[in-house]
Amino acid sequence: MTQSLYERLGGTDNITKIAHDIVDNHLNNPTIANRFKTADVNALKKGAATFFITGTGGPQVYEGNDMLTTHKGMNIAANEFMAVLDDALDAMQKNDVGQREQEEVLFILYSMRTEIVLV
Numbered sequence: 001m002t003q004s005l006y007e008r009l010g011g012t013d014n015i016t017k018i019a020h021d022i023v024d025n026h027l028n029n030p031t032i033a034n035r036f037k038t039a040d041v042n043a044l045k046k047g048a049a050t051f052f053i054t055g056t057g058g059p060q061v062y063e064g065n066d067m068l069t070t071h072k073g074m075n076i077a078a079n080e081f082m083a084v085l086d087d088a089l090d091a092m093q094k095n096d097v098g099q100r101e102q103e104e105v106l107f108i109l110y111s112m113r114t115e116i117v118l119v
Helices: 011-028 041-055 067-071 078-094 099-111
Strands: none
Touching (some): 011 041, 011 078, 078 099
């Protein structure tokens, strides 16, 4: 039987670490850091981790809004969206995620573009 992406990423603990690194990258990325200046960083990290866990086939722990609801009215530009993907890639590489899994995660993230950019 084939392992889920959740399992191949190392389960809850490793995905949580990756998600926290992604948020840290966002906070330090000059293209998008301003978007997070008033954010509750702990809540942001928890939401990112639970979204990532659920979205990769793990336990259904995400309780937040869908992507369209979350990003509606934020007027997120395409370059900001790409900065998020770059931050995710960097965090995955930092955590020694395999190439195949990196590609799968980026594909999933990119598939949400229409629910995030300029909505």
